[in-house]
Amino acid sequence: MNIDSIKNGIVIDHIKAKKGLEIYNALNLGDLDCSVAIITNAKSKKMGKKDIIKIDKSIDLDLDILGYLDSNITINIIKNDERVDKYHVELPKEIVNTIKCKNPRCITAQETDLTHVFVLTDKDKKIYRCKYCETIKEE
Numbered sequence: 001m002n003i004d005s006i007k008n009g010i011v012i013d014h015i016k017a018k019k020g021l022e023i024y025n026a027l028n029l030g031d032l033d034c035s036v037a038i039i040t041n042a043k044s045k046k047m048g049k050k051d052i053i054k055i056d057k058s059i060d061l062d063l064d065i066l067g068y069l070d071s072n073i074t075i076n077i078i079k080n081d082e083r084v085d086k087y088h089v090e091l092p093k094e095i096v097n098t099i100k101c102k103n104p105r106c107i108t109a110q111e112t113d114l115t116h117v118f119v120l121t122d123k124d125k126k127i128y129r130c131k132y133c134e135t136i137k138e139e
Ligand SMILES: [Zn+2]
Pocket: 101, 102, 103, 106, 107, 108, 130, 131, 132, 133, 134, 135
């Protein structure tokens, strides 16, 4: 992969093709004052096609959101034109205040100031359940 355009920053790699913009929005990358590039449909030996996001700055990424959106993503940290670190994201154990429970009888539907929490109950099948009523999160 060509990382020449970044001196110090982050490359989010192996994003599922066409999902780059969703991740860009979820991480609020549009609010950054540095240059951010989304590359869509890049060729990938492993995946066929993939998206890549390059951020020309070292920032703290919300790894829980990334893991939740696409747990196959890899993060590359670039310093002085070199990759100094690379790691995978993981499915978060809990998703807090990102999705709402769809069960109309759930306590979160009545008490609107409650925190919405979904807990990972099956890592292999990626199943999350509402912490309060155990309703499975819809895809
Ligand atoms: Zn619920």
